[in-house]
Amino acid sequence: MRIVRYAYQAPLRGAVRHYGAEDVIGSAPCVAHGVLQQDEHILRLASSPFHGAWETMGAPVPLAQVQLLAPCEPSKIVCIGRNYAAHAAEHQAPVPSQPLIFLKPPSALLAPGAAIELTPLSAQVEHEAELVVVIGRRCRHVPAAQALAMVLGYTCGNDVTARDLQRQDGQWARAKGFDTFCPLGPWIETDLDPTQVEVTCLVNGAERQRGSTADLIFPVAQLIAYVTQAMTLEPGDVIMTGTPAGVGPLHAGDEVVVRISGIGELRNAVI
Numbered sequence: 001m002r003i004v005r006y007a008y009q010a011p012l013r014g015a016v017r018h019y020g021a022e023d024v025i026g027s028a029p030c031v032a033h034g035v036l037q038q039d040e041h042i043l044r045l046a047s048s049p050f051h052g053a054w055e056t057m058g059a060p061v062p063l064a065q066v067q068l069l070a071p072c073e074p075s076k077i078v079c080i081g082r083n084y085a086a087h088a089a090e091h092q093a094p095v096p097s098q099p100l101i102f103l104k105p106p107s108a109l110l111a112p113g114a115a116i117e118l119t120p121l122s123a124q125v126e127h128e129a130e131l132v133v134v135i136g137r138r139c140r141h142v143p144a145a146q147a148l149a150m151v152l153g154y155t156c157g158n159d160v161t162a163r164d165l166q167r168q169d170g171q172w173a174r175a176k177g178f179d180t181f182c183p184l185g186p187w188i189e190t191d192l193d194p195t196q197v198e199v200t201c202l203v204n205g206a207e208r209q210r211g212s213t214a215d216l217i218f219p220v221a222q223l224i225a226y227v228t229q230a231m232t233l234e235p236g237d238v239i240m241t242g243t244p245a246g247v248g249p250l251h252a253g254d255e256v257v258v259r260i261s262g263i264g265e266l267r268n269a270v271i
Contacts, residue, residue: 002036003049003153003188005073006066031069034061036187042066049152049188050136050235068112070184071155072134072236077104077182078227079159081172083217083242090245099218099226102172104159104182104240112185115271118252119178122162125250128243129201129209129258132157133220134188135239140232147224150233153190154197156258156266157240158183160250184238189263194220198261199244203254211244 010030033049034042034056041060047053081100082088088095110116118125136152159176160183166175194213201209213219218226223239233239250256254270 001054001153001190003033003045003071003190004036004042004063004066004186005031005033005069005071006042007031007069008061008066036063040064068186070109070111071186071188072184072238074106074109074237075234076231076237077106077108077240078231078233078238079104079176079240080218080223080242083223084211084215084244085217086211086215086245087243087247090247095217099223101227101230102176105177107179108177108182110180110183110268112183112266113268114183115180115269116158116160116183116250116256117178117180117271118250119162122165122175124162124164126161126163126247127201127203127208127250127256127258128159128161128247129199129260130157130159130240130243131194131197131199131213131220131260132184133194133224133239133241135224135233135237136235138232138234139224140228142225142228144221144225147221147228148194150224150228151220152235153188154192154194154260154263155184155188155238156186156260156263157238158201158256158258158266158268159240159243161247163247183258183266183268185266186264192262194241197263200259201246202257202259203248203250205255208248209244209246211246213241215244216241 043056160181
């Protein structure tokens, strides 16, 4: 199942009635979760997908008529550094002996199709394509054997990074925390085996990154277990699982695509 979060124009109805029906006097923007069907129509969910009841309501709406948003609103964006040995090697950095955790602020979130905004503070902004875990249940101190039961699904992410600031600062918060530096989407795929997923990044149609989650140093279940020893994860929180080798620069006018097998494509322009 593919769960989307989207904005649409809902009709505003007036008090004047004609033959038992209210007049439609305009529209107002609304946000909802829905289920994306194979025919690219969305069925609206009656409540949050994190509540566990996936009842739908209303008539199907064409995907082309709505604006896709980031598929969840995390209180925490937990990221894992150097989780592919080849990526650690390209930066001449050691492979960590345990997961290397850092955080991106929720203000960095960016919707599918929205533009990544380069910062004048950096001359070296780079892409990092990643499989992203979306947590479905509040969890703490979760054993690895039970970890995948805490997951609602998976989505595509781009851990956009100001590489020069990352080196300059000695820690990563500023380099990875700029507004728009966390594109996420286009939807949450609930039926996915995270152990054999291909992660690809293209810039202007040219392949930059290609890797498989089979090569993760710390697989998804181990990451969830490790993170929840330190912090409680809430429904909608995400874990960005790390990027394969091949990270590279982004420039104004580029289009960057994160493609993950079994999920789809996350596209963003760069300005």
